[in-house]
Amino acid sequence: MEQCYLNEDAVVLTSGGQDSTTCLVWALQNFRKVHAISFFYNQKHSNENDIARRICEKLSVPFKLVDISFMKDLVISNLFKGGGDLNEKHQSSNSVPSSFVPYRNLLFLTLASAWAGTVGARHIVTGVCETDFSGYADCRDVFIKSTQVTLNLATDFKDKNVVLHTPLMWLTKAEEFKMAADIGCLDLILKETLTCYNGVETMNEYGKGCGECPSCLLRKKGYDEFRKKYN
Numbered sequence: 645m646e647q648c649y650l651n652e653d654a655v656v657l658t659s660g661g662q663d664s665t666t667c668l669v670w671a672l673q674n675f676r677k678v679h680a681i682s683f684f685y686n687q688k689h690s691n692e693n694d695i696a697r698r699i700c701e702k703l704s705v706p707f708k709l710v711d712i713s714f715m716k717d718l719v720i721s722n723l724f725k726g727g728g729d730l731n732e733k734h735q736s737s738n739s740v741p742s743s744f745v746p747y748r749n750l751l752f753l754t755l756a757s758a759w760a761g762t763v764g765a766r767h768i769v770t771g772v773c774e775t776d777f778s779g780y781a782d783c784r785d786v787f788i789k790s791t792q793v794t795l796n797l798a799t800d801f802k803d804k805n806v807v808l809h810t811p812l813m814w815l816t817k818a819e820e821f822k823m824a825a826d827i828g829c830l831d832l833i834l835k836e837t838l839t840c841y842n843g844v845e846t847m848n849e850y851g852k853g854c855g856e857c858p859s860c861l862l863r864k865k866g867y868d869e870f871r872k873k874y875n
């Protein structure tokens with residue numbers, strides 16, 4: 645686990661899903677004050693914005709929603725409302741899943757850093773993970789490290805360099821469930837979070853979801869492994 649910063653504040657990228665909610669609770673235990681930021685980018689599962697807000701209210705975390713729905717006019721992704729099958733390959737390249745939104749995390753991290761500067765925070769927490777690699781280039785550790793360098797070169801605020809934290813980077817989904825149990829938020833993860841690409845809120849043993857999209861399949865597999873290994 646990373647270092648504690650109990651004298652400093654953090655901004656957490658929050659989507660109402662398992663990853664970001666685990667990060668949110670982790671950040672509450674590791675920073676003095678936590679701010680949440682969430683994005684509407686015309687995603688199919690935009691009810692995640694309401695879920696993120698509700699989770700933040702429960703945890704008494706200030707919540708900011710940013711509308712970047714113009715993304716749909718600039719890049720192609722089946723994750724947008726009206727987009728096609730999420731189990732296919734991307735229309736721009738066969739090497740990535742159709743759900744990939746090009747430049748999304750770069751934009752998210754830039755906007756979160758901008759907000760962090762305004763609220764007096766310099767730590768940014770994001771739930772990206774390389775272990776159960778989804779084929780998203782912008783979830784890789786090398787991308788995060790490179791972006792941190794770029795963000796700091798972009799501002800040159802010498803005493804306020806941003807630090808990007810990725811507490812889930814090397815965890816499997818099963819280990820992430822274990823982490824949630826260890827930091828006391830497993831119940832919140834199972835009952836409140838929505839990770840499903842289709843935004844389906846049907847309750848299952850592993851939490852809400854359609855049970856069929858790649859995100860639900862990964863979460864279900866991780867929960868099953870968690871139960872077998874740790875319970």
Ligand SMILES: [Zn+2]
Nearest residue numbers: 840854857860
């Ligand atoms: Zn699903």
